[in-house]
Amino acid sequence: MLDANLQGQLKAYLANIRQPIELVASLDDAPKSVELRDLLIQIAGLAPDKVSFVRADDNARKPSFLIRRVGTEIGVRFAGIPMGHEFTSLVLALLQVGGHPSKAAQDLIEQVKGLDGDFAFETYFSLSCQNCPDVVQALNLMSVLNPRISHVAIEGGLFQDEVNERKVMAVPTIFLNGELFGQGRMEMEQIVAKIDSGATAKAAEKIKAKDPFDVLVVGGGPAGAAAAIYTARKGIRTGIAAERFGGQVLDTMAIENFISVSHTEGPKLAAHLEQHVKDYDVDIMNLQKAQKLIPAKSEGGLHEVVLENGASLKARTIILSTGARWRQMGVPGEDTYKNKGVAYCPHCDGPLFKGKRVAVIGGGNSGVEAAIDLAGIVAHVTLIEYDSDLRADAVLQRKLASLPNVKIITSALTTEVKGDGEKVNALVYKDRNHGTVHEIELEGIFVQIGLVPNTEFLRDTVALSPRGEIEIDARGETSQPGIFAAGDCTTVPYKQIVIAMGAGSTAALSAFDYLIRLPTQDEAEREAIAA
Structure with missing residues (x-):
């Protein structure tokens, strides 16, 4: 073999x-x-x-x-x-x-x-x-x-x-x-x-004892890794707090558009990112989820990030690179049957539906690619798209249309996931052209309808777009002095690995530039006396 x-x-x-x-x-x-x-x-x-x-x-x-x-x-x-x-x-x-x-x-x-x-x-x-x-x-x-x-x-x-x-x-x-x-x-x-049972408390106590950082990166995806490397290379005290190092890259199967690398896979790239960060003096705090951001009260003061375990970290500057997650349909039954027929990763879970009937929700590149992959495993795939036309690249649409066990339904709004209490057995959708309601009997539903930024903990802290993305300028600056952002959680229009890395590097250089322009302690004291 x-x-x-x-x-x-x-x-x-x-x-x-x-x-x-x-x-x-x-x-x-x-x-x-x-x-x-x-x-x-x-x-x-x-x-x-x-x-x-x-x-x-x-x-x-x-x-x-x-x-x-x-x-x-x-x-x-x-x-x-x-x-x-x-x-x-x-x-x-x-x-x-x-x-x-x-x-x-x-x-x-x-x-x-x-x-x-x-x-x-x-x-x-x-x-x-x-x-x-x-x-x-x-x-x-x-x-x-x-x-x-x-x-x-x-x-x-x-x-x-x-x-x-x-x-x-x-x-x-x-x-x-x-x-x-x-x-x-x-x-x-x-x-x-x-x-x-005592592991979380021990980790929290360890984090509480840490001194303030010059730069604290929140998030460990491509943007966060790039930011940490760039700031560490400047010789300033750098920490990175990540819910899972690698971020959404860990859920990516094939990567073929990462310039200079013709093909790689998400977990492999994530491992390389982590190893590269470890080559520098960066304090990596993995499995740490941010719960609240408290900006500094004055320019040059310490920002604070409160973690889910109750500990908090302080830093002179913050780089937010919290990434995004799969968007959910938000219909009755979806949460009930998550991992019981409702899935978000066709590569991971597809083999479990061998010989069964499934649906893919979403007609963009991700949805069409998922339908193509699943068609080689399952008995039948129904692709459901909200718009009147699929949005995937033409070459993917042609491939999908050539498959005998795939049905494409457009102008369809998914309204409910049904099940028998233990697993999915049907999906309900509404025909947006005629208003009629239809039910499809199936065993699996793969949701591929885009991303949601992981920014809920930032509401009322930094300016967010209507979609919840962190608003940044060309330098990666947010609405709060000393707080920067990069990657899929921001208003950068294209959510790509290579773009996130560049944005992370930009935010890091901007954070360093911000730090070196802050007044020294003596200058700050003189200004305070003069005021």
Whole structure:
């Protein structure tokens, strides 16, 4: 299964294994079991002195395999074949079970080792999900670090009956001790915080003790990362507080318009952004959501950002780069059936709807691309567009029109999502030309209708446009002196990664220019006396 290039890379990685491991397979006679067996034998053959293949057939899930440190109970299990986005998870699991140290922060490692309790995690993933590897890798590492933690990563598309029985309609979906624990991308810090009741309070106390920054960047997407790099390079004290480093880039599948890089993927770019920021003296505070902004009372004073955990950060200047999120339809039933048939990421959740009927809401590029992708997986796609014509590029529209299992409905207003209490079973829309109401029976709805800026916490603080975007000038300045903004949360007209990076750099340079022009403390005191 592995080509010569991958074999060479994997062989080099396996040389880092410090303690021997065994690949314990549970297989049957199905083609996927044969495929997994061949893969495991191939892996073992790359490092026969450190990796061995064992067939046990002792697990109910087939095909599956346990990566176990020989002579111990330390190990992780994959149910399915972890290729695609999960191949990195497989490589890391081989190394970590084999004793290769993790690059996770040491204080987080110690926190995981000290967790008290028995935690049996199960994660359902799809091979096309770019958010799943973060969850799989975090839980795998936790199970290696703490013997009372176990983890099974389950390929949802291969175990469809199990997915249906447990009503899994979005990935990643995590179960803990048989009960639903969480859905969506989660980092190890988030998982630990959910099972360690004191973690949030400890993080808040740590943040409260921090001295004021020269520049505090709020948001960790492309704009925020660029801003932090530019200010740090100026030698001024820089901090970055982000709800999730990488922002919406983490939810982006293919990126083909990032100049000088012909193709990359969102999570890979986000990892590179974070590593670049870490190359400088930047205080990164991840998993921190801003709740309130308190501007300085006078020019040159300290601005304050209050976080959701109760802590606050102060800084001489602020750069707001909080990004945006998927826009919701705002119709009855949408919230009720979110992750129960209503989804926002066709790449992640599409495989769970194999052979089913779905709808895509939105006729722009994102909506049409989603419909094209889903048409190759599901039984039928209905694309619903509010306007009289689709807004996607002509080449995408031609491709969509060529697909036999796609129906396009324009001039349609979605009015309701229906379900049976557990999952979606219908969508209701109104024909805007004739006023008639129609109902479509289906199992999934993918919403692709644009973005909403993450600026709710800024109301009555800085000037916002009617759409909630932060109003900025050509220098990235907001209506408040010393507060700047950049990226998708602003009035910049085009929401693109490369534009956000440029805007972040502009805001950073403007913040630095603002700082160096502030009066010194002595000058401020003389001006106050003269006044």
